[in-house]
Amino acid sequence: MELHDVLIIGSGATGGMAAYTLTRLGVKCLMLDAGPPVDLEKDRSLRPVSDLPYRGFGQPGRFPHVTQANEFNANVWADEKQNPYTYDAGAPYYWVRIRKIGGKTLLWGRASWRLSDYEFKCRDHDGFGDNWPISYQELAPYYDRVEPLFRVAGRNEGWPQMPDGNLLPDDSRDSGSVQRFIASAKRLGVPTTKPRRATGTLASSVNLLLPEALASGHLRIVPNAIVREITLDRATGLANGAHFVDRRSKRDFHVRAKVIVLGASCLESTRILLNSGIANSSGVLGHYLFDQFYVKNVVQCVVPEARGGKGGRSLMGGGGYIPRFRNLAKREKDFIRGYAYDFGSGHTPHPRYVPLYGEALRKEMQELEGAGFAMTTMGEVLPRRENHVRIHPGVRDAWGIPVLHITQRYTENEFRMARDSMEVAEQLCRGAGFEILGKHAEPVPPGESIHELGTCRMGADPRTSVLNRYNQSHDVKNLFVVDGSAFVSGGVQNPTLTMLALTMRACEYLVEQKKRGEL
């Protein structure tokens, strides 16, 4: 049977980046992904919502944990019946998955921010949790290379908590409502900036990473290959391949490889490792699950001057970002760490905010068309050992593979932060002269931000971490885990850019090690 140089598991952001980096360095790779390929030309078409059988509502009950699902994109998400998981009663976890070639990058929002030493060295700042085994300076050169690849646009501000990037400059003019909001933020000492986002409507593994890797002739991709476990050579303690199941036929296969790069997404990678019974001499595998909590539409406002269709492009539209500003120089609140906001102008508020019905509701909704301004909080979640995943002893997926039981609860630190974010958001909007239609401080359930992190954390000490500073397993030297499971803390920044930079770094290190004969 063929022995592959590197087996990459997963074709999303991190698997795609692994293939891109390794094949550029001449390494021959085999990639397995659980999902089918998507033909973006044939598998998508424009359709009017009124022609859909459920008028856009989608089939009721099909995705109880995917609030992002709608009738247009329903066929993209992983089927929850075929891919079950469990959680404690009363503590739901919303696990949002895409099992297709390209993974979640098929639909991601492309917001791309760097972490800073407020995250990498978080313990040094406030004494909570653990530092990463790397500093910002070590990852910066990789961020510098990933950003142009994803054509990230934004504005550099020179802030320590939001390091500058190698960006396409965004010099676009702000609309009047955004300018008023920025002025209000300035008066309160709250920083604002442009969104920072990969440009292009897709910016996915399937168009930015995999094509070049395939063109090199060094990559082969097997879709519909659901990895069940990684196998070890008992004599050497090294990984020697993986068992996988063909999604369609359920036939079992084994593939042999010299090195394995696991990028099946945060919780799937940890599930594979737990099911394999490897890489866990520390007992930490599965622990320290965290994400970022979102308070969606923490305030929903109306810009009064835009009522009745008077907004126009000069007043309405656009948006921006507020980076973390709490607890930077000193502890200033009854919580540690901080939160960021996205804000946007120019939408029509949902009718649920309007306490009317009938003709009066219709009239008011006409008045409000395009006059909305809203903010969403993205808050840091503290990594805690008790938040964890484990293999459920009885439940299996449609392919007979044991599933995860997920335990994650937010704590008072997150709830206090959420309340503070609501109060500040209200002040900012009132200061801009906006009318507040609604405000709240209720985070979405854990998982819903789709930024799940941790459970296979890096660290300098093999007794308290699973991976070393290069995403390499302390226990199994030829195993690298490159997705969000490696994170030690997450800050408020959307995490994918950091995953991509870490993957590039890990894969280059892998090749160096190989050259030196140390793998």
Place this chain on the structure above:
Amino acid sequence: MKRRTILGSALSLPAAWAAPAPAQTAPPPAETAVKLAFDSPEAAAAGVRRFFDETEFAALERLGRLLIPSAEGLPGAVEAEAALFLDFLIGQSPAERQTLYREGLRALHAAARQRWGKAFAAVSDEEAAPLLAPLRQAWTRSAPHDPLARFLLAAKDDFWQAVANSRAQARALSGRRRGASGLGLYWHAAE
């Protein structure tokens, strides 16, 4: 042979049905893939009530008319056949949602009987106003404790979307403004 059969039957139809057949054109090469046009069932037929009983459905229809009346050439719940659509949608929904609707409609009906001595389906707009008071409460994130209030808020959202995304609305808005057709990028099922 086939053509003759078609013509034969056409001749026996009443005059209005018997438009002259267009001159026959040469058929395309048999290998050519031709794209056919299709319609959705709602474009050609009416849905059939299956879930709510007659009293519940009558109350639901009345509620729809109150929540979203037609206006200025725009369809309301009636023109959008929103109640029939919700009968279908709620009929397929998880039990909790079905209970919310069933109990809500029964509570509305009972409240109308108690206050006005008639079915909710028969109340006037003025008589309905006190029964729909929860819809005039300012928005809060947490759902109200009162099941009737919870139902009314859910029904308002559902009727709004059922009307906004209806064929009637698409027809009314077509040509009026850009982006009004509700076009979206639909992902087909893989394999």
